[in-house]
Amino acid sequence: MPKQSTMPTFADAFSYSLDAWQRSVLFLDVMRERGAQYEEHRAKTAPNVLNFETELVSDGRTFARPVNYALVRILPADGVEIDPSKRPFVVVDPRAGHGPGIGGFKADSEIGVAMKAGHPCYFIGFLPDPVPGQTIEDIARAEAAFLETVIARHPRAEGKPCVIGNCQAGWAVMIVASLRPELFGPIIIAGAPLSYWAGVKGQNPMRYSGGLLGGSWLTALTGDLGAGVFDGAWLVQNFENQNPANTLWTKQYNLYSKIDTEAGRYLGFERWWGGHVTLNAEEMQFIVDELFVGNKLAAGEIRTSDGTAIDLRNIRSPIVVFCSKGDNITPPQQALDWILDLYDSVDEIRAYGQTIVYTVHETVGHLGIFVSAGVARKEHDEFASNIELIDVLPPGLYEAVLTPANDITEGRELIAGEWIMRCEARTLDDIRALGGNDIEDERRFATAAKLSEINLALYRTYLQPAVNAMVTPPVAEAMRNMHPLRLQYALFGPDNPLMAWTAALAEQVRENREPAAPDNPFLALQETMSRQIVDGLEAWRRMAEHVSEQTFQAVYGAPMLQAALGIDADSSRPPRKAEKSLLHQALVEARISELKARVANGGTCEGLARALLFVGMARGGVDERGFEAVRRLRRAHTEAKKLSLAEFKTLMREQYFMLLIDEEATLAALPKLLPEAIEDRRAAFTALREVLDASGPLTGLAAERLQRVAALFGLDSEPPVSISAGKAERNRKAS
Structure with missing residues (x-):
């Protein structure tokens, strides 16, 4: 007999309506809690989301060139034994618009797995507001001083500190390591961009943003509108724009649809995601001009104030690069193609005495590299457990391949964890096989960099004086508070009188909660509508990305523009290749x-x-x-x-x-x-x-x-x- 379809009943409709109303009340109450949490976090002098107790070791504000960075020691939890002979681990947090603590956000984290392996752990974090006048170079020298302190505190350790740089902290760590290589043991850079133009056609459109906006003049304008302060909320907004389906719908819908179980996780993440910080305008201008638009780091074209060239080939410690194909912020090409910029062959890597180990995750997203417990228990756990193996590897290029230990029979007693790490020799062709730019793409980005310099000079000559005259610190503060990302916390926060009723009503709802049955047909209809909304937003994202890429290629690939800006179209040498010594x-x-x-x-x-x-x-x-x-x-x-x-x-x-x-x-x-x-x-x-x-x-x-x-x-x-x-x-x- 043919299967009869089940028609929704009045009871189904009533049950779903009650459930939907209750979820709406509870959702608004979570939004109220989120706003209160935001204000509480904002009021702290040194807010962070670390899941560990700490003690202050060194305060960068007391240095001759003060900075808003500090070194803290992670206090081991009960039952965790620290071996004083093991090298310390130092986690450097990214200052990319959010507050500090992401490397120790959970018990299963970079810090957690290192401490489980018996290593002393330290954390380099920062305060929400910069010290006036501090520069990226000041921060680099402060981080070097922090490492000197850590080394002095552990004279019995067998090796120099293993330093972990997440995301933006990755390039910062590499800069310090090139200037002070003697301070470093193995370096782990996770989701860190080092080759800023690199990517694959049809993917990762964030790299086109600088060119489509006409270069870094907009960064200068934003800093001037902040009276010399750059609001990190704009950086967070850039991340949000990469995934409109999640930003505009999925994140909120996931909370609404699972309101009885999801509130704690949601509020925990929002505590970090909404912890917006600021940078000096000069700091942000350096990052955009020298790194993201100029792409000068791997080419060795950045110099310190005393004329020292920052050459990543000076690094003597093993470098571990962790990236993912699911990362749309720092795709594998941006994490790895600096190797192609610096070296012509693996023999050249060996000639510099460098050991580079990389691993490419198949699916995890950008934030998952730092906050996923699964990643911490697998990749980070193996790196922490085998850091001495990495440190004594012969110079060359390797890929870290992880295999379940249960699949191994030979030498099983020599395996400590759930996975076994094998470092397999690779060549530069293995990096190229991941995809990347051709010579025409390189010229397009070089053209965008040249145009950026011209536009920035025009802005500084004709517009900047007027903007600086109009914007006072109180005006700048008011504009920061009106930023859309900041405003959403205030609108749903406890200071809004229209939200005053939610706490009491939400308590009543929790006492009388009646969720709809899982097989309620209206829940299935709700899920179907949600998927359609996500599909629509995804289609819009793909269309916008395609238009962005085509526009960038057409504008900056124009022979007349390239010729006018001095880009040699006949040269076969990439514009960003590092010079030989x-x-x-x-x-x-x-x-x-x-x-x-x-x-x-x-x-x-x-x-x-x-x-x-x-x-x-x-x-x-x-x-x-x-x-x-x-x-x-x-x-x-x-x-x-x-x-x-x-x-x-x-x-x-x-x-x-x-x-x-x-x-x-x-x-x-x-x-x-x-x-x-x-x-x-x-x-x-x-x-x-x-x-x-x-x-x-x-x-x-x-x-x-x-x-x-x-x-x-x-x-x-x-x-x-x-x-x-x-x-x-x-x-x-x-x-």
């Missing part, structure tokens, strides 16, 4: 000569490191099991135990470079580094086998290389030594 090339050649002369120097530790690298390079990567085996071997081996982590890292890097420079000569010298006694050589080779087999049995080229190493150890006629036999022999000696 003749001095660096000379230093590299001197270093090569030095290493060649030391190929035969060293002992058993150098010999084992050389053999391990030679065989391991054939695998094209390394995972945490092999490193954990090395760590245990290092603790057990008397000679290796004397080495600090920094010395061990130097040893591994020198042996790696020797193999790269002249593999045959380096291998030929290996027997000279080994002990004379065959028993000692056999014990060393057994230890080597255990480390190599920790990540699974050797096959192919790696197995062939191991046979060659056995011959160099003088063991080619010896029977193969099994791992279990090696363990038994060491246990016998230990007993």
Whole structure:
């Protein structure tokens, strides 16, 4: 028999009407709470959304060049043990319109996973209002001073601090690291834009905004309308504009439709999202001119006040880049293409002694990189747990690949968490495969940057004097309070007399709450209407993005405009490519000569490191099991135990470079580094086998290389030594 459709009844309509009315009352009450929370948060001197107790360590307002930044120590919660020998973690918060605390917004966060791994944790945050006159350079020098303080507080730590820069803090951390590389251990930059023009056609239209607005003159106007203060609410508005469906409908509808369970999460997020801060107009002008429109960071074209060039190739610490294909604010191209701007090959990365590890999430959005508990428990947890592995990786380019630990059988006892991280060697072609600009796109953005300079000069000459004469600080404050994002909190806040009735009525509604049944047909109709609204807003977004892209390409791709602005249309060199350094090339050649002369120097530790690298390079990567085996071997081996982590890292890097420079000569010298006694050589080779087999049995080229190493150890006629036999022999000696 055909299935009969169920017609809505009067009872369904009444139940839904009552439920909808009650949800509306509760929704308005949450809006009232949101407004009250906003005013309370705004009234605090140092508001933040950290989920941890803190103590102030250093206040940037007391510096010779004062800034509104501060360093705080994260106090461990009950049951959390901090190991003083482990390197500290320092999380630097992004100042992109919102208040501080996003890196420690939840227990499962960047701070949370680092503390769980036993690391001391610090947080660099900021106050809502800048110190008058502070600059981006002042902030960079203050952050360097904070790191000096952290290092001094942890003299027993095995390594320099691991520094995490989220979003806008990512480029700030990279600037400091290029100026003061000696202060940094591994650097993790999450969702951080470093190559500002990069992207894929048909996606990520935010990069076109500067050109479509005529450049940075509008930034200068906004700063002047704020009497020298730039309102961060405008930056938040830019983020909101990227997703109109969520901004105009989904966020509010999700609260309304799940009002009985969603209020706490909604208010928690709004506490951060609505914590608007301000910047000095000079700070914001630098960010737009030098970074977003000018794209000068990766090209090495930014200089400090004393003339020092900011060159990211000066960084000596491993750099971990975490980005996502679902991030429409900082897509993978903007997070990774700075590597293409700086280097022509992986060999050039190695020549600078840099280690770059990246991982690309498939779906998580921009904010999810920092606030998603799932991301924290997976990606950030693995980075925190394996930060020492990352620190001793040989120079080069790697992708961090995460695999469920339950899928692993070999070396399971060497895996600490729920995932296993493997760093696989990559080339620049792997970065290019993610998509990016062609040479014509580069010229379009270069044209937009040139036009921006002209428009800014015209504004400053003809309009800025009049604007500055009209806008006084009280007028600027009034305009800030009238910003649409700020106004929405006030309109629904407790100071609005029209909202006075909601609290009492909402309490009555909670006492008599009667939600509609899940199978109520009117709820299904409500969901259908919501999806249609979202689909309509999404269609409008896609159309607007398409028009924006086409307009940008047509205007700034015009040959006449490019010629008028001095853009060379016949050049095959990208306008933003970093210049090569003749001095660096000379230093590299001197270093090569030095290493060649030391190929035969060293002992058993150098010999084992050389053999391990030679065989391991054939695998094209390394995972945490092999490193954990090395760590245990290092603790057990008397000679290796004397080495600090920094010395061990130097040893591994020198042996790696020797193999790269002249593999045959380096291998030929290996027997000279080994002990004379065959028993000692056999014990060393057994230890080597255990480390190599920790990540699974050797096959192919790696197995062939191991046979060659056995011959160099003088063991080619010896029977193969099994791992279990090696363990038994060491246990016998230990007993």
